[in-house]
Amino acid sequence: MIRLLYADESIRLFRELVADGKVAGYLGYLKAHHKETGDHSERVGLVSIDLGHENRHSGDELRLLGYGGLLHDIGKYRIPLDILGKQGPLEPAEQRIMKGHPRLGFLELSESGFEPEEVGQIVVAHHEYKKDPSPRAGMDRRQAQPQGQPLHGRQSLRDVERRAPAGNISALAQLVAIADISDALASRRPYKPPWPRERVEQTLHEQFRGDSKYIEQIMERL
Ligand SMILES: [Fe+2]
Ligand SMILES: [Fe+2]
Numbered sequence: 001m002i003r004l005l006y007a008d009e010s011i012r013l014f015r016e017l018v019a020d021g022k023v024a025g026y027l028g029y030l031k032a033h034h035k036e037t038g039d040h041s042e043r044v045g046l047v048s049i050d051l052g053h054e055n056r057h058s059g060d061e062l063r064l065l066g067y068g069g070l071l072h073d074i075g076k077y078r079i080p081l082d083i084l085g086k087q088g089p090l091e092p093a094e095q096r097i098m099k100g101h102p103r104l105g106f107l108e109l110s111e112s113g114f115e116p117e118e119v120g121q122i123v124v125a126h127h128e129y130k131k132d133p134s135p136r137a138g139m140d141r142r143q144a145q146p147q148g149q150p151l152h153g154r155q156s157l158r159d160v161e162r163r164a165p166a167g168n169i170s171a172l173a174q175l176v177a178i179a180d181i182s183d184a185l186a187s188r189r190p191y192k193p194p195w196p197r198e199r200v201e202q203t204l205h206e207q208f209r210g211d212s213k214y215i216e217q218i219m220e221r222l
Contacts, residue, residue: 023067026071041073064118105124122173
């Protein structure tokens with residue numbers, strides 16, 4: 001369980017953001033599809049805001065962090081449950097589909113006209129600060145469409161997806177990324193117990209490729 005250091009302010013903004021009808025709708029879809037991912041998304045939203053307070057981000061940036069954390073895995077509602085809920089390791093073809101979820105989330109938000117649009121840039125980048133990043137780094141169009149099949153009828157990556165995030169968006173995406181990785185390690189999941197603090201720290205040093213000060217900040221909360 002990740003503790004909050006700015007609990008009152010973080011919870012206040014979190015409640016405001018989840019009361020937004022569009023966000024509530026998305027979280028409802030996600031929980032109905034796979035409750036575990038919905039619960040994880042709420043925790044990541046809250047911790048992302050809390051980290052934003054520590055890094056003195058502006059009010060607008062705190063909102064981007066909250067929306068980005070809450071919606072970072074929204075693309076998973078398009079991932080079949082036999083892949084999303086699989087207990088054992090994924091086959092290579094399943095991994096490719098799973099790795100498409102940041103891109104699917106971006107497309108969902110952009111096609112629905114979600115604002116602020118920077119949220120989509122955080123969503124598409126949330127796996128790019130890992131040792132084994134996805135979806136843009138090293139990914140060509142063929143890989144984006146496993147086995148030559150367009151995902152959900154979409155034919156191509158959009159130019160905006162392929163742009164590197166601007167400086168402040170990158171910082172916000174890194175905070176969502178570390179909240180995401182840490183929650184997955186430190187929480188109980190159907191396939192694993194919560195990992196002890198030392199193992200989380202060691203894994204973050206191995207896996208997280210963003211600013212290392214964020215590792216120290218998340219470790220203060222564990
Ligand atoms: Fe994700
Ligand atoms: Fe996640």
